[in-house]
Amino acid sequence: MKASAMSRPLRPTFLLVTALLVTSTSAVAEAADPPEAADDTADEAKDDGIDIGGYGGLGVRYARLLHRNTALICVELALLFEHALSIGSSGCGTWMRAEGTTEESEADAIMLNFGGTIVRYHLMATEPISFSVGAAAGAGSIELEQDGDVRRTDSLIVLEPEVGVHTFVADWMRVSAVGAYRIVSGVDTGGVTSSDVSGFSVGINAHFGWF
Numbered sequence: 001m002k003a004s005a006m007s008r009p010l011r012p013t014f015l016l017v018t019a020l021l022v023t024s025t026s027a028v029a030e031a032a033d034p035p036e037a038a039d040d041t042a043d044e045a046k047d048d049g050i051d052i053g054g055y056g057g058l059g060v061r062y063a064r065l066l067h068r069n070t071a072l073i074c075v076e077l078a079l080l081f082e083h084a085l086s087i088g089s090s091g092c093g094t095w096m097r098a099e100g101t102t103e104e105s106e107a108d109a110i111m112l113n114f115g116g117t118i119v120r121y122h123l124m125a126t127e128p129i130s131f132s133v134g135a136a137a138g139a140g141s142i143e144l145e146q147d148g149d150v151r152r153t154d155s156l157i158v159l160e161p162e163v164g165v166h167t168f169v170a171d172w173m174r175v176s177a178v179g180a181y182r183i184v185s186g187v188d189t190g191g192v193t194s195s196d197v198s199g200f201s202v203g204i205n206a207h208f209g210w211f
Contacts, residue, residue, distance in 0.1 A: 053080040055209025059178065063094070063201035065112065066192065070096045072201060076118060080211060084125040090136050091115025098144070107144035107151055107190055112197060114140025114158045114184075122166065132164040132176075142197065144190045154189040156197070158182060168211070176205040 059074040071094060078088020093113040116138015123131045137159050144152040162180035169175055179202045187194040 051082050053083070053210035054078065055080060055086075055174070055207040055211065057205050057207035057209075059176075059203055059205035061092070061178070061180070061201040061203030063182070064199045065094065065096060066098065066110065066196050068096060070094050072203070074203075074205070076205070076207070078118065078120075080209075082125075083211060084122045086118075086120045086122075086134075088118055089115065090118040090138075107146050109145040110192070111143040111145065112140065113142075114138055114156065116158065120162075120164070128167060130166045132162075132166060134162050134164070136160045136162070136180075142187055142189070142192065144192070152190045154187050154192075156184050156186045156194070158184050164205075172208060172210070174207045174211060176207070178203055178205055 054077075056077045057075070059076065061072040061074060063070055063072050072092045073094065074090060074092040076088060076090040078086040078090075080086045091113070092115065093111070095109065095111045098107050098110040116136060118134060118136040120132050120134030123133075138157075140156050140158055142154050142156060143150045160180050160182045162178055164176045164178040166174050166176040179200070181200050182198055184194045184198045187197060
């Protein structure tokens with residue numbers, strides 16, 4: 001009977017201790033949750049970094065030079081920032097027959113090469129079809145050839161604004177239709193002037209890389 005009587009006062013104490021343990025365990029569990037939130041915040045902060053890609057490509061353009069039709073072959077290599085802004089280098093060149101387009105006996109063929117920096121910005125860059133505006137600026141040369149020998153040469157400066165329409169063929173390949181206007185200065189040799197090699201060009205590009 002004495003043992004039974006002594007155990008009765010202990011029951012409330014036992015229940016109180018149990019309740020405190022449960023409460024403490026819950027508090028510890030809740031206190032352990034914030035690190036996960038911190039990890040999520042760290043992941044979000046990591047995702048806020050600049051997304052950088054890049055590509056290289058080849059293009060063919062129809063152009064008018066010296067009042068004749070010709071094809072410009074162009075290459076491009078660029079970095080791509082946030083899927084939309086590309087900054088890189090480009091170059092174009094062509095070789096064409098030139099009879100009747102220069103001063104008499106000056107040349108029977110013309111070679112034109114130019115290249116420099118190209119900047120392009122894409123609108124709706126991650127959509128299946130996107131649009132872009134851009135410009136290329138640089139320098140180059142024009143050579144007047146006769147019987148395979150260079151008879152005259154001149155340097156030139158080029159500014160070429162452009163617009164384009166682009167679509168993805170694959171995640172790593174994009175094709176484009178491009179229109180540009182070539183503004184040339186500095187040419188005055190063998191009867192060929194800057195206005196003779198300035199003008200519109202239209203063509204297609206194929207770019208390969210990480211977009």
